[in-house]
Amino acid sequence: MEKELRLMKGNEAVAEAAIRTGADGYFGYPITPQSEILEYLMEADPYHTTGMVVLQAESEVAAINMVYGGAACGKKVMTTSSSPGISLKQEGITYIAGAELPCLIVNVVRGGPGLGTIQPAQSDYFQATKGGGHGDYHLIVLAPASVQEMADFVELGFDLAFKYRNPVMMLSDGAIGQMMEKVWLSPQKERSKTVPAWATTGKPATRDRIIITSLDLDPNGQERFNQKLVAKYNEIREKEVRYEEFQCEDAEYILVAYGTSARVCMKSIQLARAQGIKVGLLRPITLFPFPTKRLNELAGKVKMMVSVEMSAGQMVEDVMLSVNGKVPVYHFGRMGGIVTEPEEVVDFLKSKI
Amino acid sequence: MTEEIIIAGFGGQGVLSMGKIMAYSGVMQDMEVSWMPSYGPEMRGGTANVTVIISSERISSPIIKHFDTGIILNQQSLDKFEDSIKPGGVLIYDSNGITRHPERKDITIYRVDAAEEAGKMNSPKVFNMIVLGGFLKVKPIIRMENVVKGLKKSLPERYHNLIPMNETALQRGMEIIVPVA
Amino acid sequence: MAQATGIKEIIKPENLVYRKTKVMTDNILSYCPGCGHGTAHRILAEIIDEEGLQSETIGISPVGCSVLLYEFIDIDWQEAAHGRAPALATAIKRLLPDKFVFTYQGDGDLAAIGTAETIHTCNRGENILIIFINNGIYGMTGGQMAPTTLPGMKSSTSPYGRDVKLMGNPLKMTDIVATLPGTYYVTRQSVHTPVNVRKTKKAIRKAVHYQKLNKGTCFIEIVSNCPSGWKMTPVEANKWMEANMFPFYPLGDLKVPAEENAQKTTNSEKND
Numbered sequence: 001m002e003k004e005l006r007l008m009k010g011n012e013a014v015a016e017a018a019i020r021t022g023a024d025g026y027f028g029y030p031i032t033p034q035s036e037i038l039e040y041l042m043e044a045d046p047y048h049t050t051g052m053v054v055l056q057a058e059s060e061v062a063a064i065n066m067v068y069g070g071a072a073c074g075k076k077v078m079t080t081s082s083s084p085g086i087s088l089k090q091e092g093i094t095y096i097a098g099a100e101l102p103c104l105i106v107n108v109v110r111g112g113p114g115l116g117t118i119q120p121a122q123s124d125y126f127q128a129t130k131g132g133g134h135g136d137y138h139l140i141v142l143a144p145a146s147v148q149e150m151a152d153f154v155e156l157g158f159d160l161a162f163k164y165r166n167p168v169m170m171l172s173d174g175a176i177g178q179m180m181e182k183v184w185l186s187p188q189k190e191r192s193k194t195v196p197a198w199a200t201t202g203k204p205a206t207r208d209r210i211i212i213t214s215l216d217l218d219p220n221g222q223e224r225f226n227q228k229l230v231a232k233y234n235e236i237r238e239k240e241v242r243y244e245e246f247q248c249e250d251a252e253y254i255l256v257a258y259g260t261s262a263r264v265c266m267k268s269i270q271l272a273r274a275q276g277i278k279v280g281l282l283r284p285i286t287l288f289p290f291p292t293k294r295l296n297e298l299a300g301k302v303k304m305m306v307s308v309e310m311s312a313g314q315m316v317e318d319v320m321l322s323v324n325g326k327v328p329v330y331h332f333g334r335m336g337g338i339v340t341e342p343e344e345v346v347d348f349l350k351s352k353i
Numbered sequence: 354m355t356e357e358i359i360i361a362g363f364g365g366q367g368v369l370s371m372g373k374i375m376a377y378s379g380v381m382q383d384m385e386v387s388w389m390p391s392y393g394p395e396m397r398g399g400t401a402n403v404t405v406i407i408s409s410e411r412i413s414s415p416i417i418k419h420f421d422t423g424i425i426l427n428q429q430s431l432d433k434f435e436d437s438i439k440p441g442g443v444l445i446y447d448s449n450g451i452t453r454h455p456e457r458k459d460i461t462i463y464r465v466d467a468a469e470e471a472g473k474m475n476s477p478k479v480f481n482m483i484v485l486g487g488f489l490k491v492k493p494i495i496r497m498e499n500v501v502k503g504l505k506k507s508l509p510e511r512y513h514n515l516i517p518m519n520e521t522a523l524q525r526g527m528e529i530i531v532p533v534a
Numbered sequence: 535m536a537q538a539t540g541i542k543e544i545i546k547p548e549n550l551v552y553r554k555t556k557v558m559t560d561n562i563l564s565y566c567p568g569c570g571h572g573t574a575h576r577i578l579a580e581i582i583d584e585e586g587l588q589s590e591t592i593g594i595s596p597v598g599c600s601v602l603l604y605e606f607i608d609i610d611w612q613e614a615a616h617g618r619a620p621a622l623a624t625a626i627k628r629l630l631p632d633k634f635v636f637t638y639q640g641d642g643d644l645a646a647i648g649t650a651e652t653i654h655t656c657n658r659g660e661n662i663l664i665i666f667i668n669n670g671i672y673g674m675t676g677g678q679m680a681p682t683t684l685p686g687m688k689s690s691t692s693p694y695g696r697d698v699k700l701m702g703n704p705l706k707m708t709d710i711v712a713t714l715p716g717t718y719y720v721t722r723q724s725v726h727t728p729v730n731v732r733k734t735k736k737a738i739r740k741a742v743h744y745q746k747l748n749k750g751t752c753f754i755e756i757v758s759n760c761p762s763g764w765k766m767t768p769v770e771a772n773k774w775m776e777a778n779m780f781p782f783y784p785l786g787d788l789k790v791p792a793e794e795n796a797q798k799t800t801n802s803e804k805n806d
């Protein structure tokens with residue numbers, strides 16, 4: 001079957017891709033700038049076509065715990081929200097990580113802290129990549145930079161979540177959620193008829209009972225479990241790093257940026273190169289695992305790196321760790337819901353050369 | 354070819370939908386497109402704007418500060434965006450309700466009195482199509498057949514009977530747009 | 535000339551019939567035309583003014599269209615997270631028991647995400663006033679279904695109408711809190727006509743009085759409209775509200791203080 005071409009908002013693309021990839025359930029609560037996802041699904045009413053359950057929960061806390069329950073049944077379930085709502089979900093997310101369950105969580109980030117603004121921001125990077133809730137855990141974090149990737153990463157996200165039995169977060173922002181671009185949609189897939197062996201489905205006489213829990217009262221047992229998680233995260237670091245390089249071949253300076261900032265930087269690079277400044281972009285596609293190795297290699301070839309993010313400087317810490325002192329690393333970016341302008345990046349770069 | 358456009362006016366003027374039709378028309382012509390609306394509480398205050406980029410290449414930033422063309426439909430937007438047009442660029446505006454006309458000398462300014470024309474046509478809804486017609490006259494970056502296809506794609510099926518009227522409006526826009534000396 | 539003198543003669547303090555409440559700020563209300571929030575703000579400000587409470591009040595604004603309430607009434611404010619206003623109010627009143635403390639919350643804020651805080655605050659009988667603006671929808675976020683959305687009612691997340699089998703039944707929070715021993719005075723009012731405005735204002739004044747007497751939680755629901763979310767003109771919205779909201783959420787007192795009841799009985803006995 002051929003792919004279908006549409007012009008869609010990023011938020012709508014997430015919703016449509018969820019239906020097409022055969023998701024079993026979506027649980028959400030309205031919040032700007034991502035309410036279109038729930039609205040699109042309610043309008044599309046996939047329950048009557050694919051059988052996908054769509055439910056508006058009474059809160060984000062309820063929504064993530066619906067995801068917990070559904071995931072523990074081995075189902076492909078997801079939730080979406082924006083920053084304040086994602087904060088509320090953190091308890092559920094750490095339980096899901098602790099119970100080693102797969103699910104997809106989409107954060108269409110807006111400016112914070114607190115109620116903040118409803119405009120695009122990238123200030124939830126720490127929360128997404130360093131765990132977010134309590135305890136030692138990681139999410140696999142995907143950072144879409146286009147409407148196409150908003151759609152594609154739904155399927156990729158579920159694949160990774162099930163492969164590693166780990167929650168996956170798509171870290172987007174208000175700009176990508178609200179903008180429309182061309183998107184090629186995959187044909188409708190059937191929902192899975194089977195569930196993994198670890199899922200609670202009702203205990204037949206032929207197997208032991210299945211208990212989904214994140215509790216271990218014995219610290220030794222808990223430590224063994226923590227070690228198992230560490231091994232899993234290391235395998236993910238080994239195998240799942242994804243990034244894109246843009247005009248890095250001859251670059252003397254590297255911008256590191258994801259999502260909307262990466263798009264802004266592509267424009268900045270055009271502008272800077274027109275002025276004879278050789279600059280390239282490394283765009284992490286996975287934020288956890290982070291493209292540490294590649295950045296370290298590039299650091300050996302360039303004079304400086306700038307982490308461009310719409311935050312007070314969060315990813316810059318990972319860039320610094322990757323570069324490990326080889327070259328100077330700076331942070332630049334606007335905050336509070338203001339999208340960095342391409343010219344500002346060029347000006348900053350010039351001020352540091 | 355890359356055309357970076359800002360469309361700005363009141364919420365009720367069909368600013369966002371004009372941008373969407375433009376973007377869909379670009380898709381029909383096999384171009385890359387992006388449509389980035391202003392969103393947020395200011396929409397309740399009544400102003401709306403959308404950045405549309407149509408390009409033969411991959412589009413970098415969907416959010417930009419300088420535009421090849423500004424399509425400006427109220428005074429507030431004119432005040433806000435007149436300076437954002439690149440030197441040598443184009444400004445298209447509807448003079449209805451404008452008290453301070455555009456003043457820049459380093460851009461080409463066109464007037465399309467679409468509100469008045471829509472009134473004459475007795476269908477205020479086609480206002481934005483008249484403006485779009487004017488734009489296409491000045492910047493023929495999309496072929497008319499693809500604009501009609503774009504219209505079809507962005508209008509729900511139940512409104513497809515309105516397409517001939519919209520085509521007429523596009524034609525009218527092409528006829529009434531005039532350069533301002 | 536004659537006309538000008540005429541106007542000057544009219545504009546005299548003794549001829550004044552209406553003016554902006556002192557306690558309202560000069561900020562322009564950010565609400566859509568016809569929205570009930572503005573009227574509710576106004577009478578709340580009037581009570582604060584008339585009861586001399588400006589310096590004695592701490593308000594908690596919600597997350598909803600009225601999130602900017604703190605821009606409009608000139609008192610001290612705290613802005614809560616979505617649904618949590620009663621928790622803030624609890625602490626404020628316990629730590630500053632002499633202050634007048636109230637929350638002002640929409641139906642999404644109070645009856646969806648904030649259900650636990652609402653019920654437990656009322657159950658503890660916190661000595662505060664909760665003003666609950668029920669417009670049957672999430673106005674702020676663009677017209678999604680609220681817990682109060684009527685059966686069959688369309689919203690952006692119930693585009694085919696609320697299907698109670700799948701989405702649950704509308705929740706009558708006011709009826710629920712009226713059953714809790716902690717609430718002292720529970721009433722349901724509206725602000726869409728002058729008569730109703732007067733009744734609601736009277737209810738708020740009573741709540742202020744009861745709070746001074748440490749009587750427990752006072753809970754005033756104001757059944758209101760959302761012309762934008764309902765996709766109606768202001769006039770249509772009010773008509774629709776009367777025809778559809780009021781039968782489901784009937785106006786009137788749900789719980790009146792025992793003393794008042796007793797008074798009423800003695801009065802009627804006297805009349806007999």
Ligand SMILES: Cc1ncc(C[n+]2csc(CCOP(=O)(O)OP(=O)(O)O)c2C)c(N)n1
Pocket residue numbers: 029030031032060084085088597598599600616639640641642643644667669671672673674675680760
């Ligand atoms: C934790 C959290 N979730 C969601 C939101 C988004 N949000 C803002 S206002 C609102 C609902 C408002 O509805 P209501 O309380 O009925 O007030 P109204 O606007 O109708 O007056 C929501 C869901 C938020 N700000 N924070």
Ligand code: SF4
Pocket residue numbers: 564565566568569570571599669673674759760761762763
């Ligand atoms: S959206 Fe609804 S509740 Fe909000 S201001 Fe407008 S009419 Fe009032």
Ligand SMILES: [Mg+2]
Pocket residue numbers: 598640641642667668669670671672673680
């Ligand atoms: Mg409401």
